[in-house]
Amino acid sequence: MAAALRLVDERGLDGVTVEAISEAVDVSPRTFFNYFATKDDAVLGGPLPTGPSMRERLLAVPAEVALVPALLEAMSADIREVQAERDFWLRRLRVIKNNPSLLPLLVARGECAEEETIAAVAARTGLPADSLFPHLVASLVGAAFRTAMMRWATSGDTDLHDLVREAFDVLAVGLAAPAPTHEEVSK
């Protein structure tokens, strides 16, 4: 994975063959495909991050906390993990930005998390899991999180957790536009 990510970062997705990647790690191409189903998998792939499921984490948040802050809380572990491997993720996100055909895969990976989020939101609100609301919330949270990540990756060194919080705040207030930047908030 590391070799694949590095090579694609240097030469672009189409400039790197499976043969090149396997060669870089002294393995036969056939062995490559024993571990990754596709070339893309090697770049973005690897096993999904394990740990307590989204469902459990969300339900662990006290019930009196509103939904959006609760979701933020439930995701904070992932956020910390991403920030702990800052360089790795910056490179990975840069690669995605340069090779948009990979973005779909990132979305797909988020989808398994989405499944969990749906169940968790349904459980928390008492709504049936096949009603619109849980599905909607899950996809919105995923979109907000991705947007914050992408921004974090490009726009310098801000704290990821702050960015996600900012995005979630926008969600929580119903997409109210923030005041134009340099304007003082006069009380």
Added chain:
Amino acid sequence: MAAALRLVDERGLDGVTVEAISEAVDVSPRTFFNYFATKDDAVLGGPLPTGPSMRERLLAVPAEVALVPALLEAMSADIREVQAERDFWLRRLRVIKNNPSLLPLLVARGECAEEETIAAVAARTGLPADSLFPHLVASLVGAAFRTAMMRWATSGDTDLHDLVREAFDVLAVGLAAPAPTHEEVSK
């Protein structure tokens, strides 16, 4: 495109080769690739729907309308178009549901609309186009729209416009959970 969609609907994405599609329309496989870059393109593809740009449509909505309803208004043309070709879209969405590897492509197609939405939201709010808010709104709107579409496709015969409105309402009120279903709204 029609042949590709039909065949993939019948046999699944992997059960249909480019050769089969081209054969079904009496063309050589080589010609197929003169029109579609990939097999997926033939299934989901075709030229993007043209018409007044999202930007223009959004700016055409009176400024006193709040952001979310304005976005709904701006998208209503697309919604009507989808509903006008109901059968086509139902089949297309069913195919996507059965072949999740296509979903990414659907997202990618939405992305060009997303570019426009970013610009439009920036213009409407007076925020710089590279600030977080417009990006966030665009991705959220896209996610809400996709979720509503998917629901429309699976969950029977409801009106698409109503579903999108419902989703946008959730967005507008900050993800407040609706009251559990059969409960009467007592005034």
Added chain:
DNA sequence: TAAAAGTTTGCACGTTGTGCAACTTCGCGT
């Protein structure tokens, strides 16, 4: 040391996707 279990590898094959050059088709002006 030898059998068992697990990994790596080579090989053959089908499919996707591209560049190039030849071929067909069609309209158009003379």
Added chain:
DNA sequence: ACGCGAAGTTGCACAACGTGCAAACTTTTA
């Protein structure tokens, strides 16, 4: 009717992706 050029279509060769199968190799275990 003839030839001309533009546009579309096709075949061919080729690189890369991805998979099934069985042989070879390595590690573990007895």
